[in-house]
Amino acid sequence: MKTHRIVRFGKSLLLIVIFALIGATSSLSLAETERSLYERLGGYDAISGVVDVFLIKVWEDPVVGRFFVGMGTDTRNQLRQKNKNLMCANTGGPCNKINRPLGEAHVGLGITDKEFDIVAGHLVTTLKEFKVPQKEFDELMTKVGGLRDYVVEARIKK
């Protein structure tokens, strides 16, 4: 009799533990899907740091650096801030975009697909340097790839 009760108690305990574990893991994955890309990237400071490093690479690049020649410190600071706000807003963060529409900002510069790829490549290198996890890396690069039509001259709708 007594051993029966102990066995039953053991089984109930096991079930409780199993349900608790299922509950914990499912609420974890739910919390994970509810977190914006902005949050998963590490929030504003992380994005700000990425943009700082990324833009230095772009400005110092032997091929695409020419697009930024003649920009003074204040213009560069503004360009940097506009890119931070854009990345923050486009990943679900609490920022307002402060840039002109991207098509308008890039039209007439004559940017090619190859030049776009060089710039995107600098972002890839920077995200790797910041050790951004693969999932967040893929999500961000998909968003960036979607902007090609607003940057590359031959693709911009005029």
Ligand code: HEM
């Ligand atoms: C996904 C890729 C890109 C993003 C998200 C991006 C974003 C931006 C933003 C937010 C601005 C500021 C617009 C404003 O003043 O309101 C800007 C301007 C500019 N971008 Fe890009 N850009 C991208 C690719 C490129 C590439 C590939 C180049 C050159 C190779 C480039 C060259 C420039 C230049 C020269 C300006 C200044 C334009 C001006 O003020 O007249 N961008 N970009």
